[in-house]
Amino acid sequence: MPQEMTLGEALVEGLAEAMEQDQRVMLIGGGLVSSGPARARFASVRQRHGRRIKSPPIAELGYCGIAAGAAMAGLRPLVDVGTATFSYEAIPQINNEAAVAYSNSGGQTNVPVTYFMRYGIRGGGGVQHSGSPQPWYWNTPGLQVAMPATPADAKGLLRNALLKSRDPTIFFAHERLLGERGPVPDGEYETEFGKASVAREGNDVTIVAVGVQVPRALAAADALARDGIAAEVVDPKTLEPLDTETLLASVGKTGRLVVTDESHDNCGVAAGLAALMADLAFDSLKAPIKRVAIPHVPVPFAVPLEDYVTPTAERIEEAARSLLR
Amino acid sequence: MPQEMTLGEALVEGLAEAMEQDQRVMLIGGGLVSSGPARARFASVRQRHGRRIKSPPIAELGYCGIAAGAAMAGLRPLVDVGTATFSYEAIPQINNEAAVAYSNSGGQTNVPVTYFMRYGIRGGGGVQHSGSPQPWYWNTPGLQVAMPATPADAKGLLRNALLKSRDPTIFFAHERLLGERGPVPDGEYETEFGKASVAREGNDVTIVAVGVQVPRALAAADALARDGIAAEVVDPKTLEPLDTETLLASVGKTGRLVVTDESHDNCGVAAGLAALMADLAFDSLKAPIKRVAIPHVPVPFAVPLEDYVTPTAERIEEAARSLLR
Amino acid sequence: MLPDMSRDQRLDLLRKMLMIRRAEEHVVRFNEEHEGLIRGHFHIYIGQEATGVGVCAALAPEDYLFSTHRNHGHVIAKGGDPGKVLAEIIGRETGYCLGRGGTFHVAAPDLNIPHTSAIVGGSTALASGAALAAQLLETSAVTVVFFGDGAMDEGVFYESLNMAKLWELPLIFLMENNYRRAGRVNSGHSADDLANIPRALNVETTAVDGGDVGQVYGTLLDLARRTRAGQGPFFVEARTHPWPGNDGDHPELVAGLTDINWAWDPGPVPEKVRPWYAEGDGILAYARELADGEGCDRDTIVRLDEEVRREADAAAQFALTSPLPAPEAALHYAYAGRSD
Amino acid sequence: MLPDMSRDQRLDLLRKMLMIRRAEEHVVRFNEEHEGLIRGHFHIYIGQEATGVGVCAALAPEDYLFSTHRNHGHVIAKGGDPGKVLAEIIGRETGYCLGRGGTFHVAAPDLNIPHTSAIVGGSTALASGAALAAQLLETSAVTVVFFGDGAMDEGVFYESLNMAKLWELPLIFLMENNYRRAGRVNSGHSADDLANIPRALNVETTAVDGGDVGQVYGTLLDLARRTRAGQGPFFVEARTHPWPGNDGDHPELVAGLTDINWAWDPGPVPEKVRPWYAEGDGILAYARELADGEGCDRDTIVRLDEEVRREADAAAQFALTSPLPAPEAALHYAYAGRSD
Numbered sequence A, B: 001m002p003q004e005m006t007l008g009e010a011l012v013e014g015l016a017e018a019m020e021q022d023q024r025v026m027l028i029g030g031g032l033v034s035s036g037p038a039r040a041r042f043a044s045v046r047q048r049h050g051r052r053i054k055s056p057p058i059a060e061l062g063y064c065g066i067a068a069g070a071a072m073a074g075l076r077p078l079v080d081v082g083t084a085t086f087s088y089e090a091i092p093q094i095n096n097e098a099a100v101a102y103s104n105s106g107g108q109t110n111v112p113v114t115y116f117m118r119y120g121i122r123g124g125g126g127v128q129h130s131g132s133p134q135p136w137y138w139n140t141p142g143l144q145v146a147m148p149a150t151p152a153d154a155k156g157l158l159r160n161a162l163l164k165s166r167d168p169t170i171f172f173a174h175e176r177l178l179g180e181r182g183p184v185p186d187g188e189y190e191t192e193f194g195k196a197s198v199a200r201e202g203n204d205v206t207i208v209a210v211g212v213q214v215p216r217a218l219a220a221a222d223a224l225a226r227d228g229i230a231a232e233v234v235d236p237k238t239l240e241p242l243d244t245e246t247l248l249a250s251v252g253k254t255g256r257l258v259v260t261d262e263s264h265d266n267c268g269v270a271a272g273l274a275a276l277m278a279d280l281a282f283d284s285l286k287a288p289i290k291r292v293a294i295p296h297v298p299v300p301f302a303v304p305l306e307d308y309v310t311p312t313a314e315r316i317e318e319a320a321r322s323l324l325r
Numbered sequence C, D: 001m002l003p004d005m006s007r008d009q010r011l012d013l014l015r016k017m018l019m020i021r022r023a024e025e026h027v028v029r030f031n032e033e034h035e036g037l038i039r040g041h042f043h044i045y046i047g048q049e050a051t052g053v054g055v056c057a058a059l060a061p062e063d064y065l066f067s068t069h070r071n072h073g074h075v076i077a078k079g080g081d082p083g084k085v086l087a088e089i090i091g092r093e094t095g096y097c098l099g100r101g102g103t104f105h106v107a108a109p110d111l112n113i114p115h116t117s118a119i120v121g122g123s124t125a126l127a128s129g130a131a132l133a134a135q136l137l138e139t140s141a142v143t144v145v146f147f148g149d150g151a152m153d154e155g156v157f158y159e160s161l162n163m164a165k166l167w168e169l170p171l172i173f174l175m176e177n178n179y180r181r182a183g184r185v186n187s188g189h190s191a192d193d194l195a196n197i198p199r200a201l202n203v204e205t206t207a208v209d210g211g212d213v214g215q216v217y218g219t220l221l222d223l224a225r226r227t228r229a230g231q232g233p234f235f236v237e238a239r240t241h242p243w244p245g246n247d248g249d250h251p252e253l254v255a256g257l258t259d260i261n262w263a264w265d266p267g268p269v270p271e272k273v274r275p276w277y278a279e280g281d282g283i284l285a286y287a288r289e290l291a292d293g294e295g296c297d298r299d300t301i302v303r304l305d306e307e308v309r310r311e312a313d314a315a316a317q318f319a320l321t322s323p324l325p326a327p328e329a330a331l332h333y334a335y336a337g338r339s340d
């Protein structure tokens, strides 16, 4: 029967299993989580597989490139970049090397590397520790983008990236989800890329939510339900590949759409999803497509400022209501 | 009376004037253009202002950061990064330092730096010389994004960035526009940021086109006109700030919208603009919003492949027709 | 070694060092004693005060300073108001950056600290740029960039060092070697001696005891002069004994509040950290030195510390009682060119 | 210095060097003689053949090679089919990468050249990764990464060098110093001797005459052996006289097609480039050496060149007559995990 654990623990569990099952799986960087029981679990992984775990110098560009090169030569590396903003240093190697090698080689060179990063407004991170670059990675062909919202998906998607995938994957975990608990199935399993889940059913409005926005959307749906508004919450789980069908089916049913991601609004993930639906689902739309994202200002530090720019459940709820007035 | 010159010449002209007018204007990097008469013109600028022109080593991250720091300390640097993909190296300094200093300092530190780069599918560039990162920069608050389509705007926007602006600007010129000729007004003038132009009027369909897509949209409009379809072509000139009013007015009039930019489609500029309109202009929309962008594959090299992924006038025309069937 | 200056100036260095220590002690207590006041993690400067104070004492107001995630002490050393520093660290409207920057990004443009990067190595490029501006605008400003040993892992440091040398920028690279990367012990570099890297790039290097404020001051005074004379850039390694409170993810006052009397009577210092307070603490060492020097005794110093503690307490009160910014202010300051 | 090997092997080195020269001569002519065949710019390897061939002669098939924007010669040296190289350079379906990579990105995974980066310095990190894979998978593969002097400006080189040394990777950094950055003369570095940088990071360095195929081969044979023995990484600087045809934005055959007879009779060589063909051209020098060596004379060499020219002409024909990829193929190969 499924165990309760935090998303952080589920990730370490997935890593531990993957390193056990496949000698090609290796880790560059920290242990995915910075504290809590998962930290201890990771220590045992380090004990067991230390040879395949490298603690790099503070040189993201170099070691993310090294991971890509290692993947080209037969390994299946996982890189823990830490805070997502640190991955900016490595964009030349991630977006301009790892992402392009397969296409550029005419389908000969596979790059099964996974870049793990903690994104978003964590609380007191200040502008340089509150980044959400998922739109940049989703914009880049050749990269897969995974954004789990639950411990179960976190583990299943990570196992998929580390053990099955033949393409580079950017793996996002929201800082504020790492400590959230949820049931995780027993035994070995992978969560499919490109298969969305309907986290909650409803007929009045569709809320497409990614990563940390999923629990926020569910909270908004609860609040809406109290007023008899039935919101459907769709969790794509991965942006690339994207399960367009499930999104279209939901919008086809509700005719109303809110899209939400904790990234900046211009060309953000919410905008990217909204644009797809404004084309493909136009005929079923009864109202404007609303986006709930981070407004166009660098994330400020002070508590009230930081909270003000966070795409909260309240803002999702308000956006949904605005479509039903 | 206005002179005919290429976009490249107009840029060098704007730089020459700016360096003449303001001692704080300086250049790091090449001369904006790689060949042609503008090259000779630039040689004379180097002659005259050599002390304020630095030829850096091949270290984009370092010198883009140096330009940002110099701007914080009283200069108004222009950086010629060259091919836009080379700017990936500098994203940590551009997006995570230059872009945030003003907000982070509570409005005390200005960073009037301009990063010039040549974007897009140039013809035979291969994947690493065909990048279009404008969505990443537009996604980043604190950065202004200029994408001129004509020699006149190129000069006017560059003068504005170098002489007037108090914020960092990413200045895009499409490789294939640099040699295009057009009239350039005499004398000193700046082109306003955030003021779109209606490049062609029409009542049937709006085509919002950016940078190199403007001439392509105009060509598409000509073709459509032959079949009695009146397309309106709107050129935002700058994405940040964006002239939303002019876009809304046009869509309000036509009720049909095609958005096009030569960047990749997921979270691309076309998607970003489409998402805004799917919210704000929904009530006036009579048809789906169509995007004409680069499909989600790394830009391949061979001529037919490269042409196939290019968002041509034909593809814009086809998208517009699909809305009127 | 006592700095070559007047008694009052010497005491003023001690005052600044103590002010940093007392302010940082408050920061740690903010975190320990006020649930939710500090949401994220933070870095403090305890154990490195002698370096920051020694360097800044050799600088002029117009000189530029760039710092890191470990900036609190640098800003105070350059003349920052402890109240405005503490207020920024906890995100108050009265902070140096109106609470928008926070602990990672305390900057003070009016002190010529335009922007503080918490990206390891990030400031080395920005500082080189400020130095380039001083060079082209022909001001006499010197730029000092503080960074840690870990920053020498990053390519941006290498690129900046190269350009600083190629362009002969009026810049001093001030590497604070605390033999740690944040809380972690990790040599992380293949160079036996980190100074071999600037040496390879023809940049003159100097090593100082970062715990000896007099030595730091003397060295910087000379290098600042030479830098103004166009002989820069220079690279300085200031070596400090890592303060045990910095081991691990969150700083802790492993020995409680520093008692200035430990300078003479280390007895009460907890066993396990006694070695550091005996050899590593530049404040206690300097206090001892001063008391032995002429025209100054232990009492003067103890009284000075009491005075500083009162000021630091007031600064902490000021920060704690300062208003938070109004939520809507979040949307301001994205662009200078917009009406905020 | 003649390489320590059999006569046939020695001739085979010359054959490979000539093949690169002749193939590159075709590339330049593709651009000059076929309007629109090459849309963008490109970089050729003329003048550096001795380095690529000497290095690859010391490598085994399983060894990894990473290259740069100047890759054509490296791929041929590692055993690449000139026809498939030329076809890739002009974007034909028969090219090594089905025409998707093009001149900047000629790669040949079946020759253990998995991906070629045209980003200056970009390959140094990828190559370090391949070396890490060989280390962890316990294969005997050595990785060689070619890069130019300009790549040492980039932080990624510095970061990769540091990690390669920290992790003792089986990797050889092969810096080809042509004293140019693409077409431009520009020292660009503050180090008097670029090798001082690896030295500062404790990486053993060697300098070779990049125009002397025998010296390059001998040096690499020894270093490859030591690298397999776990003594890596190593840094090699191969110095070449910059070929005048590379000055400026587009390569030009400033002296027309190389005539192998110039090895003995430089008379016909155009005045202004005669010095380069006299001292700089590793092919002519090696031809002279070989002719003096036993069991081989000028005739043998002239005949070998004729043979190579015929093969190169055929390769060029193959490329020119090969089909272009079908336009719709553009959308394939974004992901391995999708049915293309």
Ligand SMILES: Cc1ncc(C[n+]2csc(CCOP(=O)(O)OP(=O)(O)O)c2C)c(N)n1
Residues within 6 Å of the ligand: A058, A060, A082, A086, A089, C043, C069, C070, C118, C119, C120, C147, C148, C149, C150, C151, C152, C178, C180, C181, C182, C183
């Ligand atoms: C680019 C980047 N990578 C990683 C981090 C996370 N980080 C913060 S401080 C630190 C250690 C820095 O060590 P050092 O430069 O020696 O400074 P110290 O903390 O020792 O004063 C790291 C890795 C960061 N802030 N930026």
Ligand SMILES: Cc1ncc(C[n+]2csc(CCOP(=O)(O)OP(=O)(O)O)c2C)c(N)n1
Residues within 6 Å of the ligand: B058, B060, B082, B086, B089, D043, D069, D070, D118, D119, D120, D147, D148, D149, D150, D151, D152, D178, D180, D181, D182, D183
């Ligand atoms: C990151 C990056 N910046 C700039 C360029 C443009 N560029 C292509 S080749 C080159 C010069 C490289 O010099 P070097 O490494 O010495 O190689 P060489 O051309 O001399 O063989 C430059 C600057 C690039 N390709 N990548």
Ligand SMILES: [Mg+2]
Residues within 6 Å of the ligand: C148, C149, C150, C176, C177, C178, C179, C180, C181, C182
């Ligand atoms: Mg340190």
Ligand SMILES: [Mg+2]
Residues within 6 Å of the ligand: D148, D149, D150, D176, D177, D178, D179, D180, D181, D182
């Ligand atoms: Mg070179």
